[in-house]
Amino acid sequence: MKPIERVWKRFLDRGEDKERKRIKRLPPVFLRLFGDIDYQRQLRDVPPKFREKVVILTTSDTPSELIESLRADRWSVVRSRDVTNEQAKRNA
Amino acid sequence: MRDAKEQNHAYLFSLSSGFQRHVGMFYSMFEGMRQRYPNQDAYYFILPETHAGVSLGSHKELRTENIMDFLCRGFPNETALIMRTSMPFFETTLSQKGNLGTTPEGIPLGGMEFFLTLLDTYELYKDEGRIFAPAMIGITLPMLTRSTPSLVDFYRRSHELPSSVLDSLDFAPALEVTSSADKLARRIGTFQAAMKVLAITEQDIRNLFSRTQFEFGIPEAFGFEDSNTPII
Numbered sequence: 603m604k605p606i607e608r609v610w611k612r613f614l615d616r617g618e619d620k621e622r623k624r625i626k627r628l629p630p631v632f633l634r635l636f637g638d639i640d641y642q643r644q645l646r647d648v649p650p651k652f653r654e655k656v657v658i659l660t661t662s663d664t665p666s667e668l669i670e671s672l673r674a675d676r677w678s679v680v681r682s683r684d685v686t687n688e689q690a691k692r693n694a
Numbered sequence: 695m696r697d698a699k700e701q702n703h704a705y706l707f708s709l710s711s712g713f714q715r716h717v718g719m720f721y722s723m724f725e726g727m728r729q730r731y732p733n734q735d736a737y738y739f740i741l742p743e744t745h746a747g748v749s750l751g752s753h754k755e756l757r758t759e760n761i762m763d764f765l766c767r768g769f770p771n772e773t774a775l776i777m778r779t780s781m782p783f784f785e786t787t788l789s790q791k792g793n794l795g796t797t798p799e800g801i802p803l804g805g806m807e808f809f810l811t812l813l814d815t816y817e818l819y820k821d822e823g824r825i826f827a828p829a830m831i832g833i834t835l836p837m838l839t840r841s842t843p844s845l846v847d848f849y850r851r852s853h854e855l856p857s858s859v860l861d862s863l864d865f866a867p868a869l870e871v872t873s874s875a876d877k878l879a880r881r882i883g884t885f886q887a888a889m890k891v892l893a894i895t896e897q898d899i900r901n902l903f904s905r906t907q908f909e910f911g912i913p914e915a916f917g918f919e920d921s922n923t924p925i926i
Contacts, residue, residue, distance in 0.1 A: 624725070625721075628707075628721050628724075628725075629698070629703050629704070629705035629706050629707045629724075629776060630698060630701070630703060630706060630707065631706075631707040631708075631709050631717055632697075632698070632706060632707065632708050632709065633709050633711065633714055634708070634709065634710055634711060635711050636711070644711055644712075644714065645714075647714050647715040648714045648715070648717065649715065649717060649718050651718070652717045652718060652721070655707075655717075656714070656717075657697065680697050689790075
């Protein structure tokens, strides 16, 4: 087994309890879902075990219905005070 | 930032869309690096789609003799950034596209919010006769990407990573509108324009990065005792 395979296996073989404690200690991840992005498709890519660490950053003009729908799906959402969708697209 | 501070987090992790499938990998790298280099102001990632010339050995070649080359290959960015909540956070108007002008081809300069905030902060400190030099770790991850099929092919051909690793990376299609070539042109123009506007010299850039170190991600992240052990 190559060294890289050994370290990768060590990563995959971590126990679940140890993993949960480890995840709890990690900093929150602020995911910038700005611009014309398919939120649902993007969020499907978040590994389930890190779901609770994710805080979704949206633009100041993200429709309230979308934010409510994300919150209904138990996502943490923070709305930007300044950045609009148009500004986000320009900065992409 | 306000949210993270309110919840008493020492660090926050800022991530661009498209990389969320790799969040576990980023966290692992952070944990490994934090053991080796504790209490840093920022741990940021050097990625093929964000930086120029990223390879398995590129972290060893980062020198500040050629400032533009150094910046293109190692500038701190917010694509995947874990930073102390006490750090200045993206608070500069320079990053707004167009405030620093445009390239001859008409590409508006700007973006790079974290880097430009660091430059802005450096300039403020300089006015007070102090040097702003945050302790940072730039972590090179040549295998993480949102797109770039040629890069995926490169790793498949080179056999540097086992197939199980490649499969787990599960490369996603590109989401960004701006091409990599345009981005590189924009970055070089932005570095030059920002340095001019803020009267930042090449020596200032060296000072700013005097406490920044560069590492290759994988061995440290998995507790490899000897980081010099060849992984190939």
